[in-house]
Amino acid sequence: MYEFFTHxxxxxxxxxxxxxxxxxxxxxxxxxxxxxxxxxAPCQFTANLGAVMVYxxxxxxxxxxxxxxxxxxxxxVVVFSMFGLIVWLLGNEVRSxxxxxxxxFRKAVGPMLIIIGLFMLRIIxxxxxxxxxxxxxxxxxxxxxxxxxxxxSFTLGFxxxxxxxxxxxxxxxxxxxSYGTVLPAVFAVGTSLPLIxxxxxxxxxELSGKVMKKKGRKLGSIVQRAxxxxxxxxxxxxxxxxxx
Numbered sequence: 701m702y703e704f705f706t707h708x709x710x711x712x713x714x715x716x717x718x719x720x721x722x723x724x725x726x727x728x729x730x731x732x733x734x735x736x737x738x739x740x741a742p743c744q745f746t747a748n749l750g751a752v753m754v755y756x757x758x759x760x761x762x763x764x765x766x767x768x769x770x771x772x773x774x775x776x777v778v779v780f781s782m783f784g785l786i787v788w789l790l791g792n793e794v795r796s797x798x799x800x801x802x803x804x805f806r807k808a809v810g811p812m813l814i815i816i817g818l819f820m821l822r823i824i825x826x827x828x829x830x831x832x833x834x835x836x837x838x839x840x841x842x843x844x845x846x847x848x849x850x851x852x853s854f855t856l857g858f859x860x861x862x863x864x865x866x867x868x869x870x871x872x873x874x875x876x877x878s879y880g881t882v883l884p885a886v887f888a889v890g891t892s893l894p895l896i897x898x899x900x901x902x903x904x905x906e907l908s909g910k911v912m913k914k915k916g917r918k919l920g921s922i923v924q925r926a927x928x929x930x931x932x933x934x935x936x937x938x939x940x941x942x943x944x
Contacts, residue, residue: 727873731883734870735890741861744891746938747854750813750931752898754850757927759902768847769892769899775851776888780866784884787871807942809857813935821928855888 720733739748751772755765818824858866870887874880 724873727877727880727883728886730873731870731886732890732893734865735887736893737890738862738865738887739891739894741865744854744857744862746813746934746941747809747857748891748894750816750934751850751854751895753927753931753934754816755895756898756902759899760907764903765899766903767844769895771844771847772851772895773889773892775848775853776855776891777885778848779852779855780884780888780891781881783866784871784874784881787867788875788881803942807939809854810935810937810939810942812853813931813938815935817928817930817932817935819928821925821932851892855891 720730720737723730723733738744755769755772758765758768815824866884866887870883874883877883
């Protein structure tokens, strides 16, 4: 299964990686495109699709989830900036210690996607605390803080590809330029580009909650359940891949 995700991610990522290499003379653009490649890395692929489904579904059914997307991206920015700062302060030897923890963080992403999907399908409820779409409510709508921590948790799911892109490819460049401290944050924004583009398209084509209200609650329920099913399937595939 991991080989399958690797093949799919490589298929999508290779053009962006080639383009990123052509931008090495422009560190900020290079970091942004490298982040885009990171978004398509095997360990980030299903997590990013899950985020697109969660926030895309919310944008279609209610209103454009720009606030949640911003805080989700901010969570990524904080984590990558923290990693960059640690490498900056402690040196390259810190890389080896990080590798001990990333696999465990990565394993948590699949079960998290399954739980989110089950809430969206109304299979899991917690009465006053949770209701239809309550995981999105907790992780996206209620807040911004939830969206922030979703960004943090998904970012911690490193794999060899992501490790190479960030620590081996980006950080040496970041340590060689005077404004290198901002490059991890730019990289983080790059990893969120698929989500940002998806929500932008929903906004641009006016597919937000206003349209759903006109079409009726039934169509909104179909969108909700379809998104939930997709997220559960992604979570199952992800869990099989990284727990197998």
